[in-house]
Amino acid sequence: MNKLVPVLRRSFHSNIIKMNAFTERQNQAEKTIALLKQQISALVSIAEQKQRIAEQEEIQRLQKENLQTEKTVQQLKYDLRFFESQNGVKQVSVPEKSIPVTTTPTEEVKPPKQENKDKPKGDDKKKDKKKANKENKAPKQAKPDDAAKPIDVSRLNLKIGKIVDVKRHPDADGLFVETVDLGEERPRTILSGLVKHYSLEQMQDRSAIFLCNLKPAKCVV
Numbered sequence: 001m002n003k004l005v006p007v008l009r010r011s012f013h014s015n016i017i018k019m020n021a022f023t024e025r026q027n028q029a030e031k032t033i034a035l036l037k038q039q040i041s042a043l044v045s046i047a048e049q050k051q052r053i054a055e056q057e058e059i060q061r062l063q064k065e066n067l068q069t070e071k072t073v074q075q076l077k078y079d080l081r082f083f084e085s086q087n088g089v090k091q092v093s094v095p096e097k098s099i100p101v102t103t104t105p106t107e108e109v110k111p112p113k114q115e116n117k118d119k120p121k122g123d124d125k126k127k128d129k130k131k132a133n134k135e136n137k138a139p140k141q142a143k144p145d146d147a148a149k150p151i152d153v154s155r156l157n158l159k160i161g162k163i164v165d166v167k168r169h170p171d172a173d174g175l176f177v178e179t180v181d182l183g184e185e186r187p188r189t190i191l192s193g194l195v196k197h198y199s200l201e202q203m204q205d206r207s208a209i210f211l212c213n214l215k216p217a218k219c220v221v
Contacts, residue, residue, distance in 0.1 A: 078153070081153065081154040082153065082154075082158075084154075085153075085154050085155075085156060085157055085158065086157075086158055086159060086160075088157070155213075156211060156213070157211065157212045157213035158209055158210070158211055158212070159182050159183070159209070159210055159212050160182075160207060160208070160209055160210075161180040161181055161182040161183070161188075161207070161208065161209075161210050162180065162181050162205065162206070162207050163178050163179070163180055163203055163204065163205065163206045163207075163208070164179050164180070164181050164187060164205070165178070165179035165204075166178045166179070166200055166203040166204055167200070168195070168200070169191065173195065174193050174195045174196065175191050175192065175193055175195065176191070176192050176193075176194055176195060176200075176203060177189065177190075177191060178190045178191070178192060178203065180210060182210065182212065188210075188212075190210065
């Protein structure tokens, strides 16, 4: 019995040492796991921040591209209208949508007229026919006024022409009389006050851009 006591003590001490070592390893493992969790959360937050920055940069890039595309489309529309008007294509202006303001005028209530029983029935029939004819007639549509149209570059009929003949105006010292070939059936005669800026030799066989849809005007000297 006395021999077993030291053996038991040694085994007890060895077990205590092993338990302490196991506890230390467990604590170290828990610390390592906590550190790894912190590092993972930091990496996740960094990745999310980078993703947000990349998304914002992509959105800004797309917005710039959209603005540039819109400007290009507007320029192409402008060029298309210009070249169509040069080739004589009629441009139709689209008015902006506007909300009409309706007013409800107050009507005066007139007392009913007393019928004259002495009138013959033939007059009533004639009046009824006149009313029916007026109702059947459709109201005439008013012609659109050119002055009411919006001012737009598409309304200008610009053409490139060549001055085939030029001479001084017989009654006006400051005017040239030009015969211009615009590719039409007949050449046009144009007056221009360019005497102070160009000579006859400079104007002869000169190509220029002409505005062709101005109303004819009488020259008063």
